Amino acid sequence: MRASDCPDEIRQILLTQEEIHERIAELSRDIERDYEGRLPLLVGVLKGAVMVVSDLARELRIDVEMDWMAVSSYGSGTESSGVVRIMKDLDTDLSGRDVLIVEDIIDSGLTLTWLAQNLASRGAASIEICTLLRKPSRLKTDLAVKYIGFDVPNEFVVGYGLDYDERFRNLRDVVVLKPEVFGATAADVSDVIEPARKVFKPGLPQAGFSAG
Numbered sequence: 001m002r003a004s005d006c007p008d009e010i011r012q013i014l015l016t017q018e019e020i021h022e023r024i025a026e027l028s029r030d031i032e033r034d035y036e037g038r039l040p041l042l043v044g045v046l047k048g049a050v051m052v053v054s055d056l057a058r059e060l061r062i063d064v065e066m067d068w069m070a071v072s073s074y075g076s077g078t079e080s081s082g083v084v085r086i087m088k089d090l091d092t093d094l095s096g097r098d099v100l101i102v103e104d105i106i107d108s109g110l111t112l113t114w115l116a117q118n119l120a121s122r123g124a125a126s127i128e129i130c131t132l133l134r135k136p137s138r139l140k141t142d143l144a145v146k147y148i149g150f151d152v153p154n155e156f157v158v159g160y161g162l163d164y165d166e167r168f169r170n171l172r173d174v175v176v177l178k179p180e181v182f183g184a185t186a187a188d189v190s191d192v193i194e195p196a197r198k199v200f201k202p203g204l205p206q207a208g209f210s211a212g
Contacts, residue, residue, distance in 0.1 A: 017172040028059040046070035048104035051161040073111040095123040105133040109141040148199035
């Protein structure tokens with residue numbers, strides 16, 4: 001589904017399908033160089049990361065394995081509940097594995113920090129993180145994120161796996177919703193939506209969690 005299929009609910013297209021795929025290809029080249037000669041395990045965080053993991057895995061020119069994990073920290077609204085629960089655990093033994101956690105978006109970073117620490121405690125050789133989107137203005141942690149697609153403004157974004165109450169995941173683009181869709185008013189949102197920006201050199205440290 002494209003943004004043009006639901007014009008009454010979408011305020012602005014932030015990233016097109018073409019821009020997303022181009023950036024995933026660029027990230028894939030970086031990952032290939034870093035993991036040459038190794039067999040990384042891509043850990044997708046359900047449900048939002050399904051699209052990112054699928055496209056990233058198909059773009060990569062090295063062998064990878066995939067597994068999935070679901071953690072709960074968000075309710076039906078727009079804010080984190082602050083409580084992390086494992087809803088679906090991995091099937092893979094992480095002992096000695098090079099793990100690449102793949103996310104759709106990093107908001108506060110608190111849940112992802114907990115997840116990275118949890119997986120690191122399972123004996124992985126290395127833990128790194130790849131995310132398509134990051135909201136710098138919302139970060140509440142100094143978690144190291146090695147691969148970042150775009151920094152995005154503090155807007156309610158959906159599409160390409162991102163949802164609002166399980167809707168809009170199948171949008172091919174990343175879009176900003178109109179405020180009335182998620183219970184806000186025009187006075188609650190900014191007049192101008194800042195553009196998404198590619199992140200080639202993250203400001204956060206490059207090293208991830210490690211087992212040792």
